[in-house]
Amino acid sequence: MRMQPILMLVAGVLLAGALQPAAAQSKLDEKIDSNINDWVGTYKYLHEHPELSTEEKNTAALVASELKKIGYEVTDHFGKYEDGSPAFGVVGVMRNGAGPTLYIRTDMDALPVTENTGLPYASKAREKRANGEVGVMHACGHDLHMTVFLGTAKMMAESKDQWNGTLVMIGQPAEEVIGGAAAMLRAGLYTKFPKPDYVVALHDTSVLPAGAVGWHAGPMLAGADSVDITIRGYGGHGAIPNITKDPIVVGAELVVMLQTIVSREADPLTPTVVTVGSFHAGTKHNIIPDEAHLQLTVRTMTPTQREKVLAEIQQMANGIAEAAGIPAERAPIMEVSKENVPATINDPALSERVAKSLEKGVGKENVWPGQPIMASEDFSLFALEDPKPPICMFWLGATDPAKWKEAQEKGTRLPGPHSSEFAPLPEPAIRTGVKAMTTVATDLLHK
Ligand SMILES: [Zn+2]
Ligand SMILES: [Zn+2]
Known part of the structure; x- marks a missing residue:
């Protein structure tokens, strides 16, 4: 399905702050301009130095x-x-006075993939495993997420006159292994930390060009279950079936x-x-x-x-098994792994608020x-723990817009997350991410 730019109504009520929204946005642009080179540097450093889950x-x-450095009270080695x-x-x-508590989450882990992008800052990292x-x-762009996260943390720290409440920045390990x-x-x-009123995150995507963001209310990512089934028959000579x-049949x-x-039941x-x-x-x-x-693998x-x-x-x-004449005491054994993860459901009301901020932050035409x-994410779990806060994850476009356009016109392949060729375009993806997330955070922590 081709995507169409979304038509949204402009927010009827502008949130009151020390600066009018338009002025605050252009100040944010200026600040981003003076930081962007550093952030691209951070991104390339992280990209070149990936570490596996855990x-x-x-x-x-x-x-x-x-x-x-930016001024947060930091607890590390947490979990x-x-x-x-x-x-x-x-x-x-x-902490910035009375007000709501917002959590912003980034993931930090990389994948066991040998990079094949040809980028000057491509990862050469290797890790020994039992089988080589x-x-x-x-390959999932968590380096991009971290860069945007740190940029947002800095922008929020430098604009405390624009928001009230508590901001909690979460660097989460081991997303890829749930x-x-x-x-x-x-x-x-x-x-141990202030209770969240909202939890937000973003994830990069090759489906959108860098410079764009996407949002969706309701189910965003599937729940995943790993299921093992042991079919038990009675073995014997292949010539005397x-x-x-026969459990193979x-x-x-x-x-x-x-x-x-x-196709028929769901x-x-x-x-x-x-x-x-x-x-x-079998063996022979x-x-x-x-x-x-x-x-x-089951996704729902x-x-x-x-x-x-x-x-x-x-x-x-x-x-x-029963139809094959296998008796009840040899019925198949089915085990559902405890390492399942539920679907990521974006809270509809929070998603609508986030969408309005995204429009304000990066322009309607880019939302x-x-x-x-x-695919699945353990971001879903942040919604299920008491006080069960509303959560919202939005998409951050990562593909070079020229390549994206070519793919739309000629159907060329666009390598996406988990591909050895996945190569987000740092600028404008980082700029867009920081603008988007900072505006979302400022609005959720409005004065
Ligand atoms: Zn991933
Ligand atoms: Zn990911």
């Missing part, structure tokens, strides 16, 4: 020291993973039948994905094994849809309708 030691130290090990979470607090060396790259948000919440993020119960039928969950208006990513069974040509193992947009899809998978597995996608 290993963000130097990255977190940089974020913490920058926040301290505890499920196994009790410490996390490199960073929390920066700036792997490249490390900020563990960092939970680690920080588990360690008492909402009890009649005295066996049952598994194969299940893989095919699972495709009907999305509400066509509710996005759902069921993918079998792994199917392993002429042996029917006892078991077959399937690994699935609502808790009800999630429950329904998971129940259908179990029902199909049981039904096919686009953002599309939800079936």
Whole structure:
């Protein structure tokens, strides 16, 4: 679907501050102009020095020291993973009188991807793993998120006459392995620091050109579940199948039948994905094994849809095994990983407010309708912990506008997040991100 620039009504009420909004915006532009070279430098440095999930030691130290320099009360090494090990979470607090508390979150981790962008500041980082060396790259643009985050932190610190309340800047580790948000919440993020009234974040996207932002109210990113299914039959000689119960045939039928969950069972208006990513069974040509193992990823947009899809998978597995004559005591075993993550649902009222600020911050023509996608984020967890604050994540365009235009016209490929070729255009993406997030923050903490 092609996107159309969004038509929005201009906010009827201008928020009163020490400066009129237009004057405040042009002052923000001036300040951004005098900082942009430094920020592009920070971005390139972060890009060249990526660290994998849970290993963000130097990255977190940089974020913490920058926040301290700007005047935030900083707590670092904040967070505890499920196994009790410490996390490199960073929390920066700036108090500015009575008023609401806003959390702004960035993620900090990189991915095991060998960079293939050819950029002069491309990452050459490598990490040894059991099965060889792997490249490390900020292939999801968390370096861009951190740069915008630090820029916003500075802009907010320098414009305290424009807002009231408390700003809490969150540097979150381990987003890519879905563990960092939970680690920080588990360690008492909402009890040891001021309780949030709102939590906002942004994520870069190749779908929008640099200079643009996108927003979407409601479900923004899918919930993700990892499901393991063990199909248990009775093994035996491949030449005497009649005295066996073949789990490979049952598994194969299940893989095919699972495709009907999305096509026949799920509400066509509710996005759902069921993918079998792994199917392993057997050791040799002429042996029917006892078991077959399937690994699935399931993506859903609502808790009800999630429950329904998971129940259908179990029902199909049981039904096919039963039809194959496998007795109940050897029924398939289905395990849903505890490391699931719920859908990211942007609070509708907060999203409308954010959208108005985005228009004010970067201009109506640069604010686009953002599309939800079936990828997942642990940003969703910030909405589920007491006091269950409204959350909103918006999209930050990252693609070189010339390449973006060519892709629209000629259908050329645009490498996106998690690709070894993903190369956000730092300027104007950083400028746009800082303008957008600073305006959102200033408006949410309005006087
Ligand atoms: Zn990612
Ligand atoms: Zn990401």
